[in-house]
Amino acid sequence: MKKANWLVLLLICAIIVSALSGCGDTKEETKFSVEFMDGDTVLKTEEVAENGTATQWTPEKEGQTFVGWFATPSMSVAFDFSKPITENTKVFAGFSAYTEDTRQWALVGSGKGDLLLSSNWGKTITDAHKLQKTGDNTYSITLDLYAGDEFQFAIDTEWHDKRGFGYLDTVKDGAGNEVFSGSGGIGETAAKGQNIKVAQDGNYTLTLYTHPGDDYYNENDPSYSEANKEAFNLNDFDKITWVRNGDAAELSGVTTNYYIKGAGITLWADLYNEATGFAKVGDTHTLTVYLREGEEFMFTSLVTEDGASTAGSEYIRFENLDEASRGLFTGSGNIVASKSGTYTFTYNETSKVLSANLVSEEPMGECDFYIDGNFDGHSWNDTYFDPNFKFTALGGDVYELRNVTLTEGAEFIIQSFEKDASSNEGKLGAYNFKYYRGDESFVAASPENSNFNLKVAKAGEYNITFNAYAKVIEITPAGQEDTVHIKGSFVESWNIIDPATNLPSDEYKLINNNGVYEITMTITEDMVANGATWQAGLMVNTTTGNDGEWVGVSNLGADSEDNVNALFRPESGNNLTCSTAGTYRITLDLATKTINIYKA
DSSP: OHHHHHHHHHHHHHHHHHHHHHHHHOOOOOEEEEEEEETTEEEEEEEEETTOOOOOOOOOBTTBEEEEEESSTTOOSBOOTTSOOOSOEEEEEEEEOOOOOOOOOEEEEEOSSHHHHHHTTTTOOOGGGBOEEEETTEEEEEEEEOTTOEEEEESSTTOTTOBOGGGBSOOBOTTSOBOEEEEOOTTOOSGGGSEEEEOSOEEEEEEEEOOGGGOBOOTTOTTOOGGGTTTSOBOSSOEEEEEEEEOOOOOOSEEEEEEEEETTTSTTOOOOSTTTBOEEETTEEEEEEEEOTTOEEEEEEEEEETTEEEEEEEEEOGGGBOHHHHTTEEOSSSEEESSOEEEEEEEETTTTEEEEEEEEOOOOOOEEEEEEESOTTOOTTTTTTOGGGBOEEEETTEEEEEEEEEOTTOEEEEEEEETTOOSGGGEEEEEOGGGBOSOTTEEEEETTEEEEEEEESSOEEEEEEEETTTTEEEEEETTOOOEEEEEETTSGGGOOEETTTTEEOGGGBOEEETTEEEEEEEEOHHHHHTOEEEEEEEEOBTTTTBOOEEEOGGGBOOOOSSOOGGGGOOSSSSSEEEOSOEEEEEEEETTTTEEEEEEO
16 A cells, blocks of 8 residues: 555656646737827727737717728828737727818829720810719719729819829739729829829729818928919828729720811811810710801811821711701801800710700900920929010910020920919910921920920921910921912912922912011902912921911901901802902911901
């Protein structure tokens, strides 16, 4: 029995030693405190084990709505509840007092689909671009997006109150793949102001949540200034969410767009830009444009296939107008405006029907124009409001800046401002290469994108003319004399070229009298019988006789007691047509491009 007792005693001692040894290896669990704050007030404290996660919860505050938890007191960064806790942490509650948002938000940007393509970086906003209000300060839009598209939400074409990349609540899908990224524009140093760039094609519903009572201005952010603080505000609580609904519609390799051209509106030039082009949504195209009474115009097509654009063969004329719209115009082939005013045209490319509304009879507003660029030692934006770089109004919508030194490789645009503006708040918009009509002395600064700055290919001193109504930039070497000739049906095949010189004959040259060019012509009965028609041409290149600009009926001045303009106005077309034989003095004011005709 004694031996057995000893064995039991040894076993008990072994157990005690083992237990004591195990207790010595036990390590106390590390925990950190997570304090949930409302300003300086602690709402709640949670103990979290090291590498554990905090528990998300929703606090309440009388008269205010909880909008989320933030990692910093400034509430500029949302708190990530999936992030492991490795130190004592403070989480800050965001509360917002409800204020109704009465702003109309819209999609602005550029891309491959109809909406972003027609937006053209926000220059066009139609009902299709506007977000729909789906709840209290909640706005949504559903559209197809394609990789490389870029966009934001804003309240107007100037991108005021813009909401960009920094407002997205997430940028990856459930599998961790990037769906959106930030794309900084000029002057954009903060994520909130960056464009949202699409990484994955798809049909998306995007929802914007706003808290207008919490908009603020950040004086330390170099993207903003005192002058535009109300236009470019920030908000810590606003956010954009998204849902991918499925695949985007397959893009067609061929697209057709439509542009206006006319006697006055583009000087019959094919100009493809946002001032002349329709906005396209589906098979419906819309254009709002100011037209003068008597303006003769039509619409032409531009076909783009795999990125290359060529003039199309489709023309939209009077016959395409629906019955309700025809009362606003006259014409048989081309369309002629019966009243001056702002018109909205809508064209359905499937039905080929054009409709129009006269939305305003207010006259076209006056503007100031300045050259802007890096020419002749200047930097961008430093020529605004300097009278040396302000275009002089010549009358008749024509503005001119003379004797501008342009070095090879320099870039520039024409910037418009409200009349008598003295700050950037009056800026209206820029005119670039797409508005230029001339030779290859000037090219697009970006070969891949003609909607870009004018770039000087041939250095020199130039006179720059801008027609605010036609939206046309013309540039000629300074000191080069303009010459004006008249041509018409009174010579065979309208050919007035002298075979000895290969230049227009002096017999049909108008004489310059202080900027007003004149010619006196006798119209015989035989010429009338044969249909005496002609136009005046501005031959700015006298060494080759190349045509410059042609002017005609749309340039005739108002009828008065001392002129006989009415005798030269045909029922249609832009060629002057004489119906009564006689001797006439024809004048052209080069500055205003105005024709007047008098009995000699």
